[in-house]
Amino acid sequence: MSFRTTFSIVVIAVFGPANWGGAADKIRFATEVQPLFAQRCLECHGPDKQKGGLRLDRLDSLLKEQKSGASAVVPGDLDKSEIIRRITSEDPDEVMPPKGGALSADEIGKLKDWVASGAAFERHWAYLPLVGGALPVVKDKQWGRNPIDRFVLARLEKEDIKPSPRAAPHILIKRLYYDLIGLPPSPAEVDAFVSDESSGAYAALVKRLLASEHFGERWGRHWLDKARYADSDGYEKDNPRPNAWHYRSWVLKAVNADMPMDQFAIEQIAGDLLPEASPRQRLATAFHRQTLTNTEGGADQEEFRNAALFDRTETIGTIWLGLTLSCARCHTHKYDAIPQSDYYRLFAFFNNADETNYDLPILGPPFEKYKEQKVAIEAELKLAGEAIEEAKAKHVDAFETWQARLRERFAQENAPAFHDLAEMEVTSDIEGVGFEVEESGVVQVSGANPDGMMTFEIMGKVGAIDEPVTGIRLDALTDKRLPANGPGRAPNGNFVLNEVELVRGNTRLAFGGAKATHSQANFDVSKLIDGSRDKTSGWAVAPQLGKPHHAILNLKEPLEVEDGTSLTVRLVRNYDGEHTVGRFRIRLMTGEDVEAVAPEPIRDLLALRPEERDDKQKEALLDHFLRNVHEETKALFAKRDEARKKMPKSPSARVRVVAERASPRTTKVLDRGEFLKPTGVEVKPGGLAVLPPIEGREEGKLDRLDFANWLVSQDNPLPPRVLANHLWDKLFGEGLVRTMNDFGVRGERPVHPELLDWLAADYRRQGWSRKKMIETIVTSATYQQA
Incomplete structure (x- = not known):
């Protein structure tokens, strides 16, 4: 039989059932009568149902005169107390309770003693203020090692039972290893501990194990189980959550660093709302994202959003408050004093948070x-x-000159015109390429079409043009003879042109701008004139294939020409996969394509007189000139x-967290918990009526951070009791309250209430230190018993 099993049996035999303070022979409502009412009576006479108008969880109802003229309880008078008459009646039509069998003689005796002693009414034990209390007096002054032992020994002495002897060293080291780090000690470690007879050997071992990184793994897992940690979404798809482990890592590091439990709670519930929240504090709110996530097609997202909110509300109720809040989702709690409206006040805190993703910086x-x-x-x-x-x-001077020149050009309102080259000849540097020059000036390409570098030269003469040449127009045309109708010769009809050059004599003329009817992503027409012949620098037109396109390339400076002036246009392709233009036309342009010279916002600024421009407009104009015009x-x-x-991006991982909404949602009580059936009862975020009220940081407004602060405040008695009980459970195999997640009236009473309260109060006194609390427990003589 294990130590935990043995100790649990001893605890039950020696400690329970227990009174909550006071003399042993005095029946107390909170610890004797209320649990009895909860088990046998409140289903019909509680918060949810009040048959005959009677509620047994409220003193005013117990003392109130009923329609029959009798009161359920008349303090000190058994004969006039209707409840005593009904539980002792032999009439099957009158006896209470009507189902589940009559009360036992012991149960009837408790109720009689309670009424006879004055029917003192107390709140449920778990809601009473937390008081550490004085340590009990014991006869044996030698056995105990710390205050825990005083409480245990006092009960043992009362029952005339002696403590078990201290366990053997080889048992103790194994016990500590398994409890604190979840791993066995090595044979050498066992031998070293057994042979160490120094008085501080045990305490030193405890400290070493508490400082081990494996401590966080062991005790972090305990928490992750409570936080319903998962690496996948659940439901039918059950998709993986590749970055979920970051929250797990946060928990393990927080446990190893002995983050105070109040801060541990605050950061998980509302880390994003802390002033200047750190990345790790935002990550902590992944606690809320451990809910199931439904990614099935057709799923009603609002239904599953509400399902997640129910889970968050009830999980927090369980692990920090030790209450079964889920009952109040659909109706007022049948046993605990938790009306349905209180449930939705808690629900409202989480209804005002949205699920979101956060790019968590990765350190290291x-x-x-x-x-x-x-x-x-x-x-x-x-x-x-x-x-x-x-x-x-x-x-500055060049900028002024440019402005003046463009204003003059735009003032002329000279619309663009296009002119064919006369006596045109087309050649290629690749043998086997054929060109058919049609009368219209259109060129059809055929023959060889290899990968790599290829240049077409279009040579011709200027005809009778009265104006300077301001640019060229390149048309890429379709044809049934081309793959997919072209305009390129690639199988899908695309092409890539990497560079276009215009040459007069030995002078290559500079282009100042380019535009096209369409440019493929990452293959913008501007790359035709950027001076690069790189494969990635060119113009293409996918996915607009099988359609004609054209590009207009504006010269930086107008070119004065005469009739018969010779010009050469070079089309350079440097690409794989037969991406050659298959049918094209080259024409000279005169006049101004003002859109290509300058975009409309810049033209609008140039139209203003300099003194009419504000500083922002002047800066925009100068920026355009320097960025796009001046070489x-x-x-x-x-x-x-x-x-x-x-510029590198900060290494990060996208994690699932929550963030407060800018505008709160309206929260209404849901009929039977159905998200499609909101009632007319609107509620604001708030706490449970059975516990102290929540005080907000701002008057008239409560959020998750206010809730988290309240949860671990000095006024709230439940979390320290629940969390101390959790530690005791993991070290002894059973909590002082055996119903770990139910501290309500249907849950079991503490087997040693004074010890539980002392542990809870000491947890706070030690700054909510998990490690100090565990150290206190495992260094007690109680823990070290055989």
């Missing part, structure tokens, strides 16, 4: 590398920014833009 080597890269890029950006600022001052500064902006692209 990846973060250090990120910081190094970030510093380097920031230095590069700083230098580029300084160079740009210098350029702004340096190129020297274009390179500076390009360099800065390239540096920005290289």
Whole structure:
């Protein structure tokens, strides 16, 4: 038989049942009568039902004169107390309770003694204020090692039972290892402990195990079980949660660091609402996201959102308050004094939080590398920014000249016109490529179509044009002879042109802008004139295939020409997969395509007189000139833009958390807990009437942080009792309250209420330290018994 089983039997035999303070021969309502009412009577005479108008959980109802003229209880008078007459009646139509069998003689005796002694009415023991109390007096002054032993020994002496002897060293070390870190000691560790006869050996072992990283793994798991931790969503899909482990890691680290239990609660319930919440505090709210998640097609998301809120409300009620709140979801609790409206007041706290994702920064080597890269890029950006600022001052005259020239060009309102080249010839640097030049100037390409670099040269002469050439127009045309109708020769009808050049004599003319009817993602038409022949720098038109497209390339400066001037246009393709243009047309442009020269917002600014522009408009105009027009500064902006692209992203993991809504939802009591059946009863966030009220940080407003603060406040007696009982359960195999999750009237009473209260009060006194509380328990003589 294990130590835990043995000790549990001893606890039950020696401790229970127990009175909550006072003399042993005095029947107390909270510990003797109320549990009896809860087990046998409240189903018909409680908060939910009041047959005959009688409630046995309220003193005013117990003392009230009923319709029959009798009162259920007349303090000190058994003959006039209707409850005594009914429980002792032999008439089957009158005896109470009517089902489940008559009360036992012992139960009847308790009720008689209670009424006879004055029927003192007390609140349920778990709701009473927490008082540490004085340590009991014991005869044996030698046995105890700390206050826990005083409580245990006092009961043993009262029953005339002697404590068990201390367990053998090899038993104690195994007990500690399994309880504190969940792992067995090695044979060498057992031998070393057994042979160490020093008085401090045991205490030193306890401290070493509490400091072990395995302590967090062992005790973190206890908490994760309560927090319903899961690595997958549940329901039919049960999708994995790849980053769920970050919350698990947070719990283990918090436990190893001995984060105070009040802070442990606050960060999980409302870490996102803390002032300047850290990433780890935001991560802690993943506690709320351990609910089931339904990702099935057609699922009603509002239904499952409410299901998650029910789970959050009831989980918090269980693990911190030790109450079965789920009963009150559908109706007023049948046994505990928890009306349905109280349930939805708690529910409202979580109804005002939205499920969201958070990019959690990842610390360690990846973060250090990120910081190094970030510093380097920031230095590069700083230098580029300084160079740009210098350029702004340096190129003021060029900026003014550019403005004047564009205002003049736009004032002419010279619409663009397009002109064919005369005496046109087309050649390629690739042998076997064929060209058919039609009368309209359209060129059909055929023959060889290899991968890699390929150049087409279109040579011709300027016809009778009276105006300067301002650009060229390139049409990419469709044809039934092309794959998928073209306009390219690739199997899907696409093409890639990497560069277009216009040459007069030996001079390559500069383009200043480009636009197209359509550009493929990452293959913008502007790349035709960027000076690069790289495979990734070109113009393409997917997915708009099987359609004609055109591009207009504006010269930076108008080109004066005469009739017969020779010009050459080069189309450069450097791409794999036969992406050659299959049918095209080249024409010269005269006049102004103002949209290509400058976008509409810039044209609007140029239309204003300089004195009419505000500072923001002046800056926008200058920025456009330096970024897109002036060659020297274009390179500076390009360099800065390239540096920005290289800026690393902070290493992060996307985790599931919650965040407070900007505008609270309206919360209404739901009929039978059905999300589609809200009643007309609207409730605001609030607490349970049986416990002290919640005080908010702001008057008239309560949120999850207020709730969390209240939960672990000095006024709330339940959490320290519940949490201390949890520790006792994990170390002894059974809690002082055996119904771990039910401290309500239907739950079992503490087998040693004074000890439970002392533990709960000491938990607080020691700053909510889990490790100190565990150390206190395991260093007691009670724990070390054989």
